[in-house]
Amino acid sequence: MDRVVIVSARIGAGHDGAARELDRRFAARGAEVVRVDFLDLLPGRLGSVLCETYHRQLKTVPRSWDWLLGALGTPTLAGASRRFAGLAAPALREVLGDGTDLVVSTYPLGTHAAARLARTERGCPPLVTYLTDPSVHRLCVSPMAKLTVAPNEIAARQARSLGAGRVLVSSPLVSPAFRPGAGPAERLLLRRRLGLPRDRALALVVAGSWGVGQIGQTAADLVGTGLVEPVVVCGRNEVLARRLHQAGHRYVFGWVDEMADLMRACDVVVQNAGGLTTSEALATGLPVLTYRCLPGHGRANAAVLHDDGTVPWVRSSRELAGALDWVLRPVEAAG
Known part of the structure; x- marks a missing residue:
């Protein structure tokens, strides 16, 4: 060829x-x-x-x-x-x-x-x-x-x-950069380099390259569980990034070229569309939750990923704490 x-x-x-x-x-x-x-x-x-x-x-x-x-x-x-x-x-x-x-x-x-x-x-x-x-x-x-x-x-x-x-x-097309982490030492080094807290469970919130969806509410809901600190990637949505900073969220990123490293620094991914980022997170070995998903293709993808057992679809803020507790248990057990 x-x-x-x-x-x-x-x-x-x-x-x-x-x-x-x-x-x-x-x-x-x-x-x-x-x-x-x-x-x-x-x-x-x-x-x-x-x-x-x-x-x-x-x-x-x-x-x-x-x-x-x-x-x-x-x-x-x-x-x-x-x-x-x-x-x-x-x-x-x-x-x-x-x-x-x-x-x-x-x-x-x-x-x-x-x-x-x-x-x-x-x-x-x-x-x-x-x-x-x-x-x-x-x-x-x-x-x-x-x-x-x-x-x-x-x-x-x-x-x-x-x-x-x-x-x-065939398995989704994912760059080889998205690999499982090498262990706690690599995670600690990545958190230090990216300016992330060392002693908190981190939930990486992603909203695609345009930063669309109910991202502010998702971050607030995650804080409300008391289980994780949200790390939000806003893509190219500078307005969203400013709003999150103004709301008191400390770990907010714009467009990220080092998404694989950012994933390996975190403990769970919370997404709203079910596309490429979900495949990248799974290739990295991270648990993924769908939450406050986008209408249309977001909901359709959420249903398929939930039905085949790949990614749980969390449908309300009341379910969020239980879902986080369930996916984070292996992390806590590993120390």
């Missing part, structure tokens, strides 16, 4: 995170890898408008995302979304050129742009769809894909029911 084109999108960090790891693995096998952003393939400013609209929706009216995802699952709107994705097909055709051996998509609309080419042009390279979430929406799947890679058996069954052909279950 000589040339691989990977289609992702800068909508959140999960699609790009999977694309980066695919890039690393294909390059390690000697392939020439080209990564493109679906949003940049759209005509004019359509890509920027799409990204900005999605971001604004999650920040201002997040509950509408439940409704929208449901609507996009209907045949009419799903078809309209596929046609919209087709607007990126001409630019993608130019990227592919004549020497591409494989197209891999980590973003649903990128999948349908590549599928449009596969339907309408001869000689297009085979398409592989990589599913970044544990739950599968109708728009994540195309029958034109030669292979669909799912992160778990539940996602694989959902993909098949939505029309995917050959489906392979």
Whole structure:
């Protein structure tokens, strides 16, 4: 395999995170890898408008995302979304050129742009769809894909029911930096370097690259249990970081390049979306809880992860202390 084109999108960090790891693995096998952003393939400013609209929706009216995802699952709107994705097909055709051996998509609309080419042009390279979430929406799947890679058996069954052909279950794509900790000595060193307390159980609160969701309330609820000190990663949401500091939270980070080290310094991850960060935490050996999850894909992912026994879904503040006590017991027993 000589040339691989990977289609992702800068909508959140999960699609790009999977694309980066695919890039690393294909390059390690000697392939020439080209990564493109679906949003940049759209005509004019359509890509920027799409990204900005999605971001604004999650920040201002997040509950509408439940409704929208449901609507996009209907045949009419799903078809309209596929046609919209087709607007990126001409630019993608130019990227592919004549020497591409494989197209891999980590973003649903990128999948349908590549599928449009596969339907309408001869000689297009085979398409592989990589599913970044544990739950599968109708728009994540195309029958034109030669292979669909799912992160778990539940996602694989959902993909098949939505029309995917050959489906392979594979562990989530996670950078090798996300490894289990080497023991208490490494944790102590990391806490010292990151400016974290040495003698408290730490809950790492993550909210994706955009820092969306009920993060302030989550941090307050964690403090209220008396069991953990919250360590909050706000991504690029500077307003959220200021609000948390003003509320008295001491350990607040913005965009983090050393997320693997930060995870190994903490005792539990509390997340609200169930995507890439959850896979990274599990690869690091940390217990994970879903709490105050985002509407739409956040709730769908939470249900799958809870049902397969991977990540408990804590549905109320009353349940939070018990869930923390349960996941922290091995840490306390280990000293």
